[in-house]
Amino acid sequence: DAGITQSPRHKVTETGTPVTLRCHQTENHRYMYWYRQDPGHGLRLIHYSYGVKDTDKGEVSDGYSVSRSKTEDFLLTLESATSSQTSVYFCAITQGSGGYEQFFGPGTRLTVL
Amino acid sequence: GQQVMQIPQYQHVQEGEDFTTYCNSSTTLSNIQWYKQRPGGHPVFLIQLVKSGEVKKQKRLTFQFGEAKKNSSLHITATQTTDVGTYFCAGPWAAGNKLTFGGGTRVLVKP
Numbered sequence: 001d002a003g004i005t006q007s008p009r010h011k012v013t014e015t016g017t018p019v020t021l022r023c024h025q026t027e028n029h030r031y032m033y034w035y036r037q038d039p040g041h042g043l044r045l046i047h048y049s050y051g052v053k054d055t056d057k058g059e060v061s062d063g064y065s066v067s068r069s070k071t072e073d074f075l076l077t078l079e080s081a082t083s084s085q086t087s088v089y090f091c092a093i094t095q096g097s098g099g100y101e102q103f104f105g106p107g108t109r110l111t112v113l
Numbered sequence: 114g115q116q117v118m119q120i121p122q123y124q125h126v127q128e129g130e131d132f133t134t135y136c137n138s139s140t141t142l143s144n145i146q147w148y149k150q151r152p153g154g155h156p157v158f159l160i161q162l163v164k165s166g167e168v169k170k171q172k173r174l175t176f177q178f179g180e181a182k183k184n185s186s187l188h189i190t191a192t193q194t195t196d197v198g199t200y201f202c203a204g205p206w207a208a209g210n211k212l213t214f215g216g217g218t219r220v221l222v223k224p
Contacts, residue, residue: 050210
């Protein structure tokens with residue numbers, strides 16, 4: 001599974017609270033991604049990173065911010081969680097350059113009440 | 114922006130039967146990838162197709178990339194209960210190794 005872990009695996013929080021999800025990889029991959037998965041929408045890219053301190057927005061970035069201060073960690077923050085952000089969040093990496101195939105972490109199930 | 118669509122959204126299959134799921138892109142793709150997600154699991158990379166008209170097989174799964182490189186199909190022969198899950202296609206967009214995923218085909222197998 002390309003050495004990807006996500007924490008926490010499950011979280012329940014209340015509307016308006018900040019939430020940070022962590023993605024950790026052990027194999028020094030350059031590219032890391034955050035997706036959300038909702039019924040009927042497949043996987044939608046929130047933010048991605050192409051190196052330490054290099055990040056960019058995906059298609060559904062509103063309400064989310066990211067940080068990558070170390071190669072191995074990519075953090076996703078919901079500054080003020082809303083019920084519409086209830087979802088399953090997946091982190092992914094790409095191994096090497098050229099090939100685009102992605103490898104996913106186990107996911108975090110977030111419920112915002 | 115680029116859109117990737119999959120049909121059908123749901124596929125109920127009798128065990129032992131064949132079925133096909135389709136993927137269509139609004140733009141020409143340099144390659145197309147397929148992923149499988151088991152219930153409660155995470156997406157797992159299956160295969161990548163690069164050439165126009167390319168056909169690849171993995172046991173009972175046959176993947177095809179269209180001649181115009183805008184569509185793809187996945188055909189499963191003699192469906193088994195182990196085939197249950199959601200199958201996603203994905204195509205790269207812009208630079209930076211980003212993928213656009215289709216909405217997926219959820220496969221349910223009736224024993």
